[in-house]
Amino acid sequence: MKIHEYQAKALFAQYGIPVPRGRVASTPAEAREIAAEIGDKVVIKAQVYAGGRGKAGGIKLVNNPKEAERAASQLIGTRMVTHQTGAEGVPVSKVLVEEASSVARELYLSILVDGTSHLPVMMASEAGGMEIEEMAQSTPEKIFKSYIDPAIGFQPFQGRKLAYGINLDGGQIGEAARLMTNLYRLFVDKDCSLAEINPLVVTADGKLLALDAKLSFDDNALYRHKDIQQLQDKEQEEPLEIQAHDWGINNYVKMEGDIGCMVNGAGLAMAVNDLIQHCGGRAANFLDIGTLNNTERVVNSFRMFVADHRIKAVLVNIFGGMARVDVIAKGIVEAYQQMNITFPVVIRLAGTNLGEGQRILAESGISFVQAKDFYDGARKVVAAAKGAVK
Amino acid sequence: MSILVDDSTRLLVQGITGSEGSFHTQRCIEYGTKVVAGVTPGKGGSKHLGVPVFNTIEKAMAETGANASLMFVPPAFAADGILEAIDAGMPLIICITEGIPVLDMVKVHHYLKGKPTRLIGPNCPGVMSPGKCKAGIMVGEIHLPGNVGVVSRSGTLTYDVVSQLTSLGIGQSTCVGIGGDALPGSTFVDILKLFQADKDTKAVVLIGEIGGTMEQEAAEFISHEMTKPVVAFVAGSTAPPGKRMGHAGAIITGSAGKASEKMRALSRAGVSIAPTPAEIGLTAKKVLERV
Numbered sequence: 251m252k253i254h255e256y257q258a259k260a261l262f263a264q265y266g267i268p269v270p271r272g273r274v275a276s277t278p279a280e281a282r283e284i285a286a287e288i289g290d291k292v293v294i295k296a297q298v299y300a301g302g303r304g305k306a307g308g309i310k311l312v313n314n315p316k317e318a319e320r321a322a323s324q325l326i327g328t329r330m331v332t333h334q335t336g337a338e339g340v341p342v343s344k345v346l347v348e349e350a351s352s353v354a355r356e357l358y359l360s361i362l363v364d365g366t367s368h369l370p371v372m373m374a375s376e377a378g379g380m381e382i383e384e385m386a387q388s389t390p391e392k393i394f395k396s397y398i399d400p401a402i403g404f405q406p407f408q409g410r411k412l413a414y415g416i417n418l419d420g421g422q423i424g425e426a427a428r429l430m431t432n433l434y435r436l437f438v439d440k441d442c443s444l445a446e447i448n449p450l451v452v453t454a455d456g457k458l459l460a461l462d463a464k465l466s467f468d469d470n471a472l473y474r475h476k477d478i479q480q481l482q483d484k485e486q487e488e489p490l491e492i493q494a495h496d497w498g499i500n501n502y503v504k505m506e507g508d509i510g511c512m513v514n515g516a517g518l519a520m521a522v523n524d525l526i527q528h529c530g531g532r533a534a535n536f537l538d539i540g541t542l543n544n545t546e547r548v549v550n551s552f553r554m555f556v557a558d559h560r561i562k563a564v565l566v567n568i569f570g571g572m573a574r575v576d577v578i579a580k581g582i583v584e585a586y587q588q589m590n591i592t593f594p595v596v597i598r599l600a601g602t603n604l605g606e607g608q609r610i611l612a613e614s615g616i617s618f619v620q621a622k623d624f625y626d627g628a629r630k631v632v633a634a635a636k637g638a639v640k
Numbered sequence: 641m642s643i644l645v646d647d648s649t650r651l652l653v654q655g656i657t658g659s660e661g662s663f664h665t666q667r668c669i670e671y672g673t674k675v676v677a678g679v680t681p682g683k684g685g686s687k688h689l690g691v692p693v694f695n696t697i698e699k700a701m702a703e704t705g706a707n708a709s710l711m712f713v714p715p716a717f718a719a720d721g722i723l724e725a726i727d728a729g730m731p732l733i734i735c736i737t738e739g740i741p742v743l744d745m746v747k748v749h750h751y752l753k754g755k756p757t758r759l760i761g762p763n764c765p766g767v768m769s770p771g772k773c774k775a776g777i778m779v780g781e782i783h784l785p786g787n788v789g790v791v792s793r794s795g796t797l798t799y800d801v802v803s804q805l806t807s808l809g810i811g812q813s814t815c816v817g818i819g820g821d822a823l824p825g826s827t828f829v830d831i832l833k834l835f836q837a838d839k840d841t842k843a844v845v846l847i848g849e850i851g852g853t854m855e856q857e858a859a860e861f862i863s864h865e866m867t868k869p870v871v872a873f874v875a876g877s878t879a880p881p882g883k884r885m886g887h888a889g890a891i892i893t894g895s896a897g898k899a900s901e902k903m904r905a906l907s908r909a910g911v912s913i914a915p916t917p918a919e920i921g922l923t924a925k926k927v928l929e930r931v
Contacts, residue, residue: 334882363742365852365889368749368823383894400743400750441743470715470888471741501886505878516820516886517794517849520875521917524899527878528916536879538886569796569803571765571779572660601779601799624800625918 251467253481254297256346258463265436267429267447269460272348281322284347285315291350294321296342299486301381301464302332308342311350318347341485351459356449357416358382359430361398361437370398370437372430374412378449404434418452425458440478441471490535490558497550499537507532509635510555510564510593512548514539514573522567525624531632534560541572548581549588556589563594563634567627570601579607583614594619594634598627641840642769642814643789643831644732644760645708649773652677652697652706652730654713654721657688661712664736664777665689668710671774676704697728708732710766710775718762719744726757734775735761735825742888745823752825759825763888765795765817776817778802786811788924789835791828792847793820793854793887797875797917801847804921810928813841820887822851828858836866842931843869845924846911848902850876851890855902863909869931871924872906873914874899 256274263269271288274297275281285292296308303309308330310321322345331339356378364371375393377385385393394415396408409427418426429450437445446464453459472479484492494502501516505523509531513519516538523533535558539547555561568578578599585591598621599607611618619634621627645651651668655661656678666689669675675691677700684695694700697709709730713721718737725733726748740762752759760767766776770783778795782803788810792798795817802815816831818824828846835841844866848855855874862870877899879885881892892898907913914923 363746363823365822365854366857368746370743370746386894400746438743441741443742468742469884470739471743473716474741503880503883503885505880513796515794515796516890517792517797517847517875518800520849520879520885520890521794521797521800521873523878524875525916525918533878536883536885569799571796571799572664572777600803601782623918625916628918 251469251472251478251482252299252486253465254299254344254483255295255463256297256344257481258465259460261436261440261465262460262463265432267432267460268458269463270348270351272346274344274346275322276326276344278319278323278326281345281347282315282319285312285318288347288349292318293348293350294318294325295346295348296325296330297344297346298330298340298342299483300330300332300334300340302334303330306330306332343485351451351461352454353451353461354454354456355452357452358385358448359433359450360444360446360448361433361442362444364397367397369400370434372396372398372404372408372412372434374416376416378451398434404431406431422452422456422458429458440475441468442466443468490554493557494554497553498547499539499550499554501536501538501540502554503536505533505535507534508560508562509533509631510558510561511535512537512539512551512564512566514541514568514570518567518569522565522628525628526565526632529628529632531635534558539573543574543577545577545581545584548578549585552585552589552591555593556591561593563596563631565627565631566595566597567624568599568601570599570603574603575599575601575607576603576610579610583610583616586614586616596621596627596631596634598624641838642772643834643838643841644767644814644816645769645773645775647772649708649775650674650676650704650706651775652679652700652704652709653691654679654697654709654711654725656680656691656693657683658712662689664712665691667780668774671780673773673775677706697724697730701728701730708775709734711735711737713737715739719748722748722759723751726752726755730757733757733759733825734764734766735759736764736766736777738763740821742822745821749823760816761819761825763821764819765798767814767816769814770812778815778817782806783815784811787813787840787842789813789838789841789844790815790847791831791835791844792817793849793889794847794875797847800917801845801920805845805924808921808925810921810924813838820889822889828854829861832858832861832866836868841868843871843924843928845920846870846872847920848872848874849887849890850874850879850885850892850899851897853896856896856905859905859909859911862906862911869927870911871914871920871927872903872911873917873920874902874906875917
């Protein structure tokens, strides 16, 4: 789960990580008030989940409260398109109004869990402002890493090593080590999946300051962080994905095509989408129905397909293991009874209770295209989406 | 032969009295797996599905000689359950549970270092040696005893692949689901090492997916240390970057996480890449004909 920059900075402040003075505004008038309080040049920053907002015009430096109001009015209520969003962009409903900082150096700092060592790793670099991916490719030698022993936590010596690595000096060394220790404490306390300060700046007077703040959280750990759960801004998420979630379909991702897919299991669902593309079509979604054996989730998957006006055909591909094919079949029949399904549906069933599932579908009298295997299903649904089957 | 589980496996089920634990324990018993003990704290001394239930793993192992554990403990308590099994000296832990917090698994991995326990999963379908032992939630009937090892990050995609193999008459030595999490207990390399050493495994089918670098590490191992042929498929060519595709570990965060990069690395290591997920069985058949 992601949160906004202003929320991440509030958490930073709680953990003693220095952030610029500022507050979030929901209206241009509020932005003006905050700018007046700060009483100097301020930066107006659009609050969106997507990165790349600087290049997209989402960060504006202004000289006075009046300009702050105008800049905020140009952002609030618009949609921001960056390289990380789709063409439709994400809505801007809030801006962060912050004192402008005089920047001497831009650094990079982050923590994540490394999949190879199974340890949290603190990464620091002098190339702040760049994306870590870019850095890792162009100048990997400039990224300093420190793996953290979970039993003893982040230690001051690790902070010093990293701080010297990125050429801090004097009082900045101790300051940086404390900042890193605090960031690690936050990372662990809140079950973060990423804590990133990019850039971490050295100001003109030599102080460290988190100019940006990015936190994302482990979805599997949210159950023990009710405070974090409440921070989610659903407006920033894809509406179809929020809808799916509200209907109990947790593993739904919107894609760009016109073929609806309902599959059990994440790997199989990805493979189905790959196969559809191989056959010349494009999936409208990734949908792993999971293993809960109730018909409601099947019915709700069809509700998603009906709600999604791009859908031209649907492929159901179920390999029953934990999930029972007869329950899936019942769900499909219920879906046909409850809604007007106008698109062709291709069904491939295999696995647990297959015979019973086939009988339920056959006796229901619903019209569908049967597929004998995985490949057959993909070919038939692509043909159906192109209008070959009615 | 086979790896990890066989007819000498004496299985203990953690969380045997829960609904999933009960359902799948029954299926394992029906398949012929020797389920010798269950553990549910507070229910020790009772019997469930004819299996004696204990309060602690230590006691269950002492009294029944259990040598592998299959876990159905809910995510909030699962890491603790794994730690208990490691502490008791359980040689093999197979954790089915999906949704364990990553930082809990960091602790588990830390505790696991230097211990003789092997962990498979979490968030996996388990381990199956056809005709000998089913220690997991996979469908028993689609398997056929034979000489191809299967290792996969996926559950149902593996069922499809196994049924492709079986319908072509290609049996399996062992099928190992290493799970869809970002920090699996065992990696592709760990399992490939076992298949390489297993004299009855003649070839291996590897099913990867987007996210992480496990497939690249497998490619490295295959090119240097593996003499047996490997067939592979990596799911998620069409997955958009930055989106979690169901599995906690299936998210493209950098170019290394892409399916195309992984398939390129495997192909360079001499692995035969199946052109589509529907042709993994056929690709394995062609490779076996050359052996």
